[in-house]
Amino acid sequence: MLEIRPAREADQSAIVQLWHQGWHDAHAHLVPTEILAFRTPAYFSLWLKQTTDVFHVAITxxxxxxxxxxxxxxxKLYVSPQARGSGTAHDLLSHAEHLLSEQGVVEAELFCTAGNVRAQRFYAREGWRLSRTFEDALWLPENIAGRFTVETHCYQKHLGLR
Incomplete structure (x- = not known):
């Protein structure tokens, strides 16, 4: 049975592994090749340590x-290859929408690299609407000079009051 819960420190290694694999599956062909040097498991681990995001995991x-x-x-929303098509992404997205709504968010947003067709279709099916497209800077470690951008879609969804 699928359980969605707040991430724990013990989940970090699995998160990094899944994030690394999922990011490369969805984004590596859409970004400047120079950024790939900063998309190794070690950099995803650093990125996870630097973020202020609140993570929830789907576990069986x-x-x-x-x-x-x-x-x-x-x-961020990532599911393992074996979970794709199982409803796990829908469950995680619904969970995040509920959390945002509980925090008083009425209009939520997410950003998706343009050309990530699987994600774009998924978000549209889930009621998210494309609000704008712009050039966005890709994450780099704090001590690295330079800047890489990619065309990015901003999706919004009205959550209303629950």
Whole structure:
């Protein structure tokens, strides 16, 4: 049975592994190749340590996915390849929407790299609407000079009051 709960310190390794794999599956072909040097498991681990996002994980016998939120934003949503098509992404997204609504967020947003067609279709099916497209800076470690951008879609969803 699927359980969605706040992430624990013991989940960090599995989160990093899934995030690394999922990011490369969805984004590696859409970003400047120079950024790939900063998308190794070690950098995802650093990124996780630096973030102020609140993570929740989907667990059965193993970690199947995670979602993170920060303010009014759904920041990250990843599911393992074996969980794709199982409803886990829907469950995590609904969970995050509920958390945001409980925090008083009426209009939530998320950002998706343009060209990530699987994610774009999923968000549209789940009632998120494309509000704008812009060039966004990609994450780099704090001590690295330079800037890489990618075309990014901003999706919004009215959560209303629950």
């Amino acid at each position: 016998d193993e970690l199947l996915g995670f979602v993170s939120i920060n303010g009014a934003e759904l920041v």
